[in-house]
Amino acid sequence: MRVCILGGGTAGWMTASALSKKLKNIIKSVTLVESEAISTVGVGEATLPHIRLFNETLGIDESAFMKQTEATFKLGIEFCDWGRLGDKYIHPFGDFGQTINGVEFYQHLMKLSKHGDYGVLNDYAFGIVAAKNHKFQLPKEGKTALQQAFGYAYQFDAGLYAKFLRRFSETNGVRRIEGKVVDTLVDAKSGDITSITLDDGQQIAADLFVDCSGFRGVLIEQTLKSGYQDWSNWLPCNRAVAVPCERQEHLSPYTRATARQAGWQWRIPLQHRTGNGHVYWDEFISQDEATSVLLSNLDGPALDEPKQLYFKTGRRNHFWKNNVVAIGLSAGFLEPLESTSIHLIQEGITSLLELFPHETTSALDISEYNSRMALQFERVRDFLLLHYVATKRDDSDMWRYFTNMTLPDSLQQKIDGWLHRGYVQRYEFGAFLPPSWVAVMMGQNLCPKNYDPRVDNSHFEQVKQQSQSMRADIAGAVSKAKTHADFLNVIGAASNTERLRAK
Amino acid sequence: MSNQDISQLLVFGNTLAASMTVLALSKALPRNIKILWVKPSVPCASDLLYGGISSPEAYQFNLQYGVTEPQLILDTDTTFTFGTRYNSWGKHNRAWMQCFHLPFAATSGVELHHFMTRHNATLGDFLISAQAAMKGTFAHPPTDNLQSPLSRAEYGYHFDPSQWSAIFFDKIDKARVKIINGNIESLKHSQGQIDQIDIDYVQLDDGTKLQANLYIDCSGTSSQLLSRLNNDFVCQRTVQLSSKTLECAQTGPARRLITGTEQGWLSVTPLRQKNHELSLFESSVGDEQANGQTFTLGYRTKAWQGNCVAIGHAAYALEPITPAPYILLKKDIERLLELIPVNHETQIESQEYNRRFKDDLIHAELFHRAIYAQQRDVGYGECEKLDRKLTQYLHRGILASFDFEPFNPQDWAILHSGLGRVPQRYDRMAEQVDFEKMQAHLDTMSKGIAHLASNMPTHHLYLEKLSMYLKDSKQHGQ
Numbered sequence: 001m002r003v004c005i006l007g008g009g010t011a012g013w014m015t016a017s018a019l020s021k022k023l024k025n026i027i028k029s030v031t032l033v034e035s036e037a038i039s040t041v042g043v044g045e046a047t048l049p050h051i052r053l054f055n056e057t058l059g060i061d062e063s064a065f066m067k068q069t070e071a072t073f074k075l076g077i078e079f080c081d082w083g084r085l086g087d088k089y090i091h092p093f094g095d096f097g098q099t100i101n102g103v104e105f106y107q108h109l110m111k112l113s114k115h116g117d118y119g120v121l122n123d124y125a126f127g128i129v130a131a132k133n134h135k136f137q138l139p140k141e142g143k144t145a146l147q148q149a150f151g152y153a154y155q156f157d158a159g160l161y162a163k164f165l166r167r168f169s170e171t172n173g174v175r176r177i178e179g180k181v182v183d184t185l186v187d188a189k190s191g192d193i194t195s196i197t198l199d200d201g202q203q204i205a206a207d208l209f210v211d212c213s214g215f216r217g218v219l220i221e222q223t224l225k226s227g228y229q230d231w232s233n234w235l236p237c238n239r240a241v242a243v244p245c246e247r248q249e250h251l252s253p254y255t256r257a258t259a260r261q262a263g264w265q266w267r268i269p270l271q272h273r274t275g276n277g278h279v280y281w282d283e284f285i286s287q288d289e290a291t292s293v294l295l296s297n298l299d300g301p302a303l304d305e306p307k308q309l310y311f312k313t314g315r316r317n318h319f320w321k322n323n324v325v326a327i328g329l330s331a332g333f334l335e336p337l338e339s340t341s342i343h344l345i346q347e348g349i350t351s352l353l354e355l356f357p358h359e360t361t362s363a364l365d366i367s368e369y370n371s372r373m374a375l376q377f378e379r380v381r382d383f384l385l386l387h388y389v390a391t392k393r394d395d396s397d398m399w400r401y402f403t404n405m406t407l408p409d410s411l412q413q414k415i416d417g418w419l420h421r422g423y424v425q426r427y428e429f430g431a432f433l434p435p436s437w438v439a440v441m442m443g444q445n446l447c448p449k450n451y452d453p454r455v456d457n458s459h460f461e462q463v464k465q466q467s468q469s470m471r472a473d474i475a476g477a478v479s480k481a482k483t484h485a486d487f488l489n490v491i492g493a494a495s496n497t498e499r500l501r502a503k
Numbered sequence: 504m505s506n507q508d509i510s511q512l513l514v515f516g517n518t519l520a521a522s523m524t525v526l527a528l529s530k531a532l533p534r535n536i537k538i539l540w541v542k543p544s545v546p547c548a549s550d551l552l553y554g555g556i557s558s559p560e561a562y563q564f565n566l567q568y569g570v571t572e573p574q575l576i577l578d579t580d581t582t583f584t585f586g587t588r589y590n591s592w593g594k595h596n597r598a599w600m601q602c603f604h605l606p607f608a609a610t611s612g613v614e615l616h617h618f619m620t621r622h623n624a625t626l627g628d629f630l631i632s633a634q635a636a637m638k639g640t641f642a643h644p645p646t647d648n649l650q651s652p653l654s655r656a657e658y659g660y661h662f663d664p665s666q667w668s669a670i671f672f673d674k675i676d677k678a679r680v681k682i683i684n685g686n687i688e689s690l691k692h693s694q695g696q697i698d699q700i701d702i703d704y705v706q707l708d709d710g711t712k713l714q715a716n717l718y719i720d721c722s723g724t725s726s727q728l729l730s731r732l733n734n735d736f737v738c739q740r741t742v743q744l745s746s747k748t749l750e751c752a753q754t755g756p757a758r759r760l761i762t763g764t765e766q767g768w769l770s771v772t773p774l775r776q777k778n779h780e781l782s783l784f785e786s787s788v789g790d791e792q793a794n795g796q797t798f799t800l801g802y803r804t805k806a807w808q809g810n811c812v813a814i815g816h817a818a819y820a821l822e823p824i825t826p827a828p829y830i831l832l833k834k835d836i837e838r839l840l841e842l843i844p845v846n847h848e849t850q851i852e853s854q855e856y857n858r859r860f861k862d863d864l865i866h867a868e869l870f871h872r873a874i875y876a877q878q879r880d881v882g883y884g885e886c887e888k889l890d891r892k893l894t895q896y897l898h899r900g901i902l903a904s905f906d907f908e909p910f911n912p913q914d915w916a917i918l919h920s921g922l923g924r925v926p927q928r929y930d931r932m933a934e935q936v937d938f939e940k941m942q943a944h945l946d947t948m949s950k951g952i953a954h955l956a957s958n959m960p961t962h963h964l965y966l967e968k969l970s971m972y973l974k975d976s977k978q979h980g981q
Contacts, residue, residue: 023931026934102567356932364899368891368895368901368903413854417851417855420845428906429906449845453532453533453536453845457531457533
């Protein structure tokens with residue numbers, strides 16, 4: 001089987017790396033077509049912990065990868081001004097506290113909070129306390145279960161990650177061809193794409209095409225007319241402006257997402273610079289205003305000219321159609337509020353590997369792939385939407401828009417269960433586990449009216465003592481942990497690059 | 504945050520479900536929530552529908568409520584089980600050991616069952632729980648030697664529901680739970696919150712009227728509370744079950760045996776020095792069987808209506824061809840504990856309970872449907888979810904899954920293999936593993952497992968020694 005990947009951004013090179021490594025000797029050839037003339041979006045510089053598994057299965061050394069991609073560790077996302085102006089909370093990777101008598105700790109804290117100052121949920125997560133103090137250590141270094149109950153991801157330069165994976169892929173036999181697609185040849189009978197023609201006249205024939213061409217969806221949409229499910233009624237932000245700036249002295253092991261009047265702003269600290277962007281809804285703010293908001297809220301001087309991006313939230317009707325699999329932005333777009341872009345790429349690659357065609361593509365493989373990816377996208381969509389609707393903000397037209405929104409049933413049920421009794425409806429297949437839902441709902445002041453009745457079955461004094469021990473355990477361990485920057489040095493992940501300075 | 508204003512729960516029934524539910528509620532809920540248990544004098548016959556077999560989760564579930572394995576071994580006829588051996592099953596007289604097992608070891612990221620397809624091997628040869636069960640041996644999986652193949656085995660129990668009911672009953676703090684021996688003669692209900700009917704009170708056979716915030720129907724298949732609020736039972740088929748217990752010289756192997764028959768199937772469940780035999784007859788195939796009891800298999804569309812929730816067989820009746828009835832009971836109780844109402848507005852709880860109930864039931868039933876698919880027509884209709892599972896497996900060995908299924912991917916892989924379902928293809932990543940080396944590895948693995956299984960003690964001997972040890976420990980106060 002010959003595979004042609006169209007597009008060389010994060011999605012393209014991640015796909016090339018995985019196929020060339022995991023299906024070596026099985027795939028006849030992997031060709032990646034990209035054009036230096038087409039700039040990549042560089043989806044999401046922040047990631048979810050799942051990416052560690054992706055890198056591990058490729059045999060990528062963590063320190064080397066971090067050094068070459070200017071990566072930092074990520075313990076979560078700090079959300080500012082979401083529930084109310086002035087609020088902030090961190091959504092960590094991991095749980096809060098330890099269950100007591102089989103009941104989640106946050107339920108006990110809801111009761112405790114009625115009887116005094118027992119801190120906030122954030123005090124019971126090692127990842128959050130470490131993040132706030134710019135500290136980092138690996139979970140396995142924790143001396144107690146609580147100190148180990150967190151996950152971590154990375155923040156990196158997506159362009160450098162693509163380059164890193166390009167080297168990896170080429171070593172594994174991937175052939176890179178420079179060029180732009182000017183034509184596609186479709187078999188009239190099967191509807192499959194048989195070849196693409198590049199601007200220099202080269203024809204690249206393949207049995208399977210992976211469309212990583214970004215928003216345009218050159219193969220999946222422009223050629224095969226997959227169609228698009230528009231979700232902008234739920235997630236209406238449709239533009240972003242991005243710019244890097246000089247980094248702060250403290251290297252934060254977390255991403256920040258600050259709510260704005262007509263969108264939100266990201267801040268992703270890397271070793272050599274900080275990535276920033278303002279996602280917004282053009283209905284309520286102009287491009288100039290959005291850029292101005294971004295530029296006036298940077299850590300340091302901008303390093304480049306702001307770059308505009310345009311998008312429509314939603315997903316393709318078919319992620320895989322005929323012999324074309326869309327991975328990355330060509331498959332769909334969900335704003336990077338929870339760093340899910342690279343995660344969805346990874347999900348697509350994982351499923352493709354498992355369902356990789358034998359001689360020809362099969363309708364059964366296509367339908368299984370499409371079912372899985374549809375579920376993943378839908379569940380991420382609900383989680384993102386939660387951030388916009390779990391709020392008391394009504395200080396702008398955008399926030400007022402969300403006040404009256406009819407939510408998808410799946411999300412409405414979750415919120416109802418939470419508000420009534422702090423119950424989190426669970427699922428098995430999806431990026432976000434219950435602690436993530438708890439983090440956002442608690443963090444954005446969705447306060448349950450009641451707590452789980454089983455909480456009252458625990459001895460109150462003992463619960464008080466346990467909770468104090470938990471906080472002390474975490475605080476003590478964090479105080480002894482290395483700073484984020486020191487940790488990067490110690491493991492050999494510190495970059496040799498000078499910090500970028502504005503000209 | 505409001506005060507919790509649920510003050511009284513009423514459980515009704517004399518079933519395993521009732522004993523387990525009352526014990527769980529009494530241990531998990533605060534004392535300000537009073538628990539009444541109206542317990543009829545005669546145990547319900549529908550406990551037969553557990554088939555006398557639990558899943559591996561029983562150990563942990565029992566333990567958290569104070570019921571220990573040593574107690575079950577010393578005080579009841581409970582024996583260990585590695586699963587169920589099916590014999591003469593379906594059109595092709597299939598035979599296989601449906602064993603319990605932890606996730607299979609993967610090689611180069613590829614799951615074991617794909618290598619079975621590639622190397623034309625039989626999955627059961629590589630599963631210690633299957634091999635030991637076939638050889639009649641047993642030992643506890645070690646927790647301190649993860650290199651041993653036995654550490655991947657899981658086990659459940661063969662049990663007598665009435666004995667387990669008694670054990671759970673004994674564990675109940677009688678000062679915590681008010682037990683009323685009696686029967687519910689009638690109940691009064693009225694329109695409650697939006698679109699729901701609530702029970703106002705129940706009246707016992709001695710005329711006593713009892714009220715509660717939540718009525719928990721554990722009355723078995725008669726569903727004496729819920730069915731009076733809304734009789735929405737979806738009938739799937741009618742079967743007859745007859746059972747008998749035969750003494751035997753020594754305890755049988757650590758597996759249940761189910762043999763397909765012309766009329767249905769016959770199961771033999773080894774208890775301590777006795778075998779419990781259960782025969783299922785499809786009602787369509789002939790006259791009523793001697794000593795047979797008729798059961799209508801099916802389920803209620805909503806297990807929680809108004810202020811009444813049905814647990815176990817009061818909500819559904821599945822044939823006991825797998826441990827599904829036990830698994831579902833356990834899930835019912837866990838779901839109920841998570842959703843004990845916080846006040847009189849129970850719509851959120853009932854809606855969520857019913858959503859999860861339906862998913863669990865449908866997913867458990869998928870496994871039953873899969874046992875019969877292309878083997879025997881018992882009236883199951885089309886099922887999109889099963890279709891996805893079967894086609895994906897047959898196509899390329901994909902174990903398509905849904906959220907929180909009662910049967911895990913290993914169960915499904917073993918079932919497919921047992922029924923002779925061979926995927927047309929296997930995971931392509933398997934080709935990265937050298938064929939000869941993998942074949943050698945598989946040969947070594949199967950020989951090692953067969954050797955280990957043969958060298959384990961026989962189940963009956965293991966039980967005898969364990970009992971002696973436990974008795975001795977008890978006498979010495981350890």
